[in-house]
Amino acid sequence: FWERIKLYMMPPKHQPDFSFLRHVPLRRVHLFTLVQIxxxxxxxxxKSTFLAIIFPVMILxxxxVRKLLDLMFSQHDLAWMDDLLPDKDKKKDDDKKKKKKKKTVVEQPDSDEE
Structure with a gap:
């Protein structure tokens, strides 16, 4: 979030090489960041007013708002800007899936043995 906020003040030629900038146009990144701000x-x-009592409802x-973002942005854009699973968690999930796949392949007996 902070990195995307800093992009507002940076000329395009000085921007770091973020992976989401390779896949999502800068204008879309700025729009998404503005919605978050x-x-x-x-x-x-x-939270700072007398209405703070309904703060938990606003969190819900x-x-x-996140579902409404599906109307403004494509799933591809949202996957790059607002990924639900960070990269390290994705890697763990992928590793678990690979292990499960290997187990199922090893456990299946050959039909030729009968």
């Missing part, structure tokens, strides 16, 4: 500001202001409202 607005949500953060709304939650911060809400963020799930609705």
């Amino acid at each position: 607005i949500c953060l500001a709304v939650l911060w202001i809400l 409202g963020l799930m609705v």
